[in-house]
Amino acid sequence: MLEALSTTNIIIAAIIICSAYLVRGIAGFGSGLIAIPLLALMLPLSIAVPLIVLLDYIASASHGVKHREAICWRDILPLLPFSIIGVLMALYLFNSVDAQILRYGLGIFLLLFAVYSLFSITPNAAPSLLWAAPGGTLGGFIGTLFGTGGPFYVLYLKLRGLNKTEFRATFATIFLIDGIGRLIGYMATGFFDLALLKVxxxxxxxxxxxxxxxxxxxxxxxxETFQRGISMLLIVSGISLLLK
Structure with missing residues (x-):
C-alpha cells in the first residue's frame, strides 16, 4: 500500500497525520475532520477512513485512561440510549433519507451554533441533561450515516459546561463506546486487512x-481560549458537512 505512494506523498501524509492528532491532543476531537479529507487526496477512502477510525480509537483510549478521574459519567450515561436509537434510525432510513438535504441542514445548524457560541463562551449553569436526547440521537444517527457524529457529542458536552480536561476525557470515553460498533463493522467487512494494519x-x-x-x-x-477553539472546530465541522 505504502509502496504505491511517492516519497513526497508519504512525507505529506505523515505531516497530515501528525498535525491532525496535534489538534486532537489539544481539543480532544477533530483529527478525522482534518485527516480524512486530506488523506483522501492520495489514498482511497476505503483505506483513509478505517485508518483514522482505528487511530482515533487508540487516541481516545489514551485520553480516557490517562484522565479517567475527569470522566463525567453523569453526562455520558443519559446519552447512551439515545445514541443507540440514533444508530437504529440511521440503519432503518439508510436508503430513504435525502442525504444531501440532511447534510446541508446539519451543516448550517452547526455553523450557526458555533458562531453564536463564540460570543457566549460559558453558560452560567449547566443546561438540563435533557440535552442528551437530541445530542445522543443526532450523534448516533449522523455518525452512522456519514461518520461525522462527533460534533453533536461535542455540542452536547459544550452545553453541559465541562472544563477543558473533563471535556477531553469525557468525549474520548463517548467515542470509545460509540466506536465499538464501527470497529466491529470494519472487521466484519474485511477493511482491517494486513496491508491496512501495516499502515x-x-x-x-x-x-x-x-x-x-x-x-x-x-x-x-x-x-476561554479552549472554548473558542472548540467553536472554531465546530465551524470547520459545519463547513465539511456542507462541502461533502
Missing amino acids: VAVAIPLMAIGMYIGGQIHSNLSQ
Missing part, C-alpha cells in the same frame, strides 16, 4: 508525537 503500525508513532505536542499546548490553554 496503522507506521502511523501510530506519528499520532503519538502529535498527541504529545497537543497535550502540552492543552495544558497551557485558558478555559
Whole structure:
C-alpha cells in the first residue's frame, strides 16, 4: 500500500497525520475532520477512513485512561440510549433519507451554533441533561450515516459546561463506546486487512508525537481560549458537512 505512494506523498501524509492528532491532543476531537479529507487526496477512502477510525480509537483510549478521574459519567450515561436509537434510525432510513438535504441542514445548524457560541463562551449553569436526547440521537444517527457524529457529542458536552480536561476525557470515553460498533463493522467487512494494519503500525508513532505536542499546548490553554477553539472546530465541522 505504502509502496504505491511517492516519497513526497508519504512525507505529506505523515505531516497530515501528525498535525491532525496535534489538534486532537489539544481539543480532544477533530483529527478525522482534518485527516480524512486530506488523506483522501492520495489514498482511497476505503483505506483513509478505517485508518483514522482505528487511530482515533487508540487516541481516545489514551485520553480516557490517562484522565479517567475527569470522566463525567453523569453526562455520558443519559446519552447512551439515545445514541443507540440514533444508530437504529440511521440503519432503518439508510436508503430513504435525502442525504444531501440532511447534510446541508446539519451543516448550517452547526455553523450557526458555533458562531453564536463564540460570543457566549460559558453558560452560567449547566443546561438540563435533557440535552442528551437530541445530542445522543443526532450523534448516533449522523455518525452512522456519514461518520461525522462527533460534533453533536461535542455540542452536547459544550452545553453541559465541562472544563477543558473533563471535556477531553469525557468525549474520548463517548467515542470509545460509540466506536465499538464501527470497529466491529470494519472487521466484519474485511477493511482491517494486513496491508491496512501495516499502515496503522507506521502511523501510530506519528499520532503519538502529535498527541504529545497537543497535550502540552492543552495544558497551557485558558478555559476561554479552549472554548473558542472548540467553536472554531465546530465551524470547520459545519463547513465539511456542507462541502461533502
